[in-house]
Amino acid sequence: MTLVPIGRIRSTLRSLAEAPKQGREGAPDAWIDVDAAYSSALLGLNAGDEVIVLTWLDRADRAVLQVHPRGDPRNAIAGVFATRSPHRPNPIGLHRVRIREIADRQLLVGPLEAIDGTPVVDMKAVLNSDEA
Amino acid sequence: MTLVPIGRIRSTLRSLAEAPKQGREGAPDAWIDVDAAYSSALLGLNAGDEVIVLTWLDRADRAVLQVHPRGDPRNAIAGVFATRSPHRPNPIGLHRVRIREIADRQLLVGPLEAIDGTPVVDMKAVLNSDEA
Numbered sequence: 001m002t003l004v005p006i007g008r009i010r011s012t013l014r015s016l017a018e019a020p021k022q023g024r025e026g027a028p029d030a031w032i033d034v035d036a037a038y039s040s041a042l043l044g045l046n047a048g049d050e051v052i053v054l055t056w057l058d059r060a061d062r063a064v065l066q067v068h069p070r071g072d073p074r075n076a077i078a079g080v081f082a083t084r085s086p087h088r089p090n091p092i093g094l095h096r097v098r099i100r101e102i103a104d105r106q107l108l109v110g111p112l113e114a115i116d117g118t119p120v121v122d123m124k125a126v127l128n129s130d131e132a
Numbered sequence: 133m134t135l136v137p138i139g140r141i142r143s144t145l146r147s148l149a150e151a152p153k154q155g156r157e158g159a160p161d162a163w164i165d166v167d168a169a170y171s172s173a174l175l176g177l178n179a180g181d182e183v184i185v186l187t188w189l190d191r192a193d194r195a196v197l198q199v200h201p202r203g204d205p206r207n208a209i210a211g212v213f214a215t216r217s218p219h220r221p222n223p224i225g226l227h228r229v230r231i232r233e234i235a236d237r238q239l240l241v242g243p244l245e246a247i248d249g250t251p252v253v254d255m256k257a258v259l260n261s262d263e264a
Binding site for chain 2: 001002003004005006011020023024035038040041042043044045049052054056058065068070076077078079080081082083084088089090092094096099121122123124125127130131
């Protein structure tokens with residue numbers, strides 16, 4: 001169960017301190033630079049589409065099993081599987097974003113809270129069943 | 133970027149041939165048996181909650197970059213990143229399910245199209261931003 005990066009995030013967010021916890025909390029748009037080896041897997045994606053991006057949150061602490069949600073000690077402690085904490089045994093980030101622009105194998109998407117250099121491991125079409 | 137299984141699916145679906153393509157296409161409820169090492173990460177999950185389950189689709193072909201969506205040759209060929217094909221460079225399955233019942237570190241969830249024995253790699257709370 002080894003992941004390969006299929007691309008990387010190129011963002012103005014350079015540190016965790018700058019990054020909001022979720023895309024819709026003021027995150028900027030960011031580029032996904034898809035590796036040349038995977039460019040044919042982009043066929044059919046278009047500007048305006050929504051897509052689910054999976055990232056590898058390489059700064060996360062994989063040993064953490066319980067957190068105060070949103071890092072706020074006023075929130076009751078919870079298991080990481082009941083939260084969206086980046087700290088978890090397998091730190092896969094899940095980001096629903098809109099594609100703003102596609103230039104060859106570079107996609108401008110947003111809003112996206114992942115920081116510059118974050119590996120991207122997958123992109124998926126959005127289904128109705130992802131919603132209600 | 134190595135994933136560890138945090139549990140496994142226990143399902144009446146024993147083969148890909150039996151499994152619908154998506155949970156809402158008639159999939160049954162199934163159990164997630166969470167490994168003892170991760171049981172404390174379940175704190176705060178309750179029957180009735182919705183949760184996003186990430187699986188490792190170990191039967192997938194990671195070399196596939198384009199498919200006919202839903203395996204139907206009448207559908208125009210598309211890059212896997214524009215689809216929900218299990219075949220993709222990093223075959224992570226994304227399943228939004230409802231928790232029916234929790235018995236210690238076993239969760240009955242559904243509907244779930246993953247087959248018996250599929251490794252589970254993560255569970256996450258559902259956010260509003262996963263929706264519209």
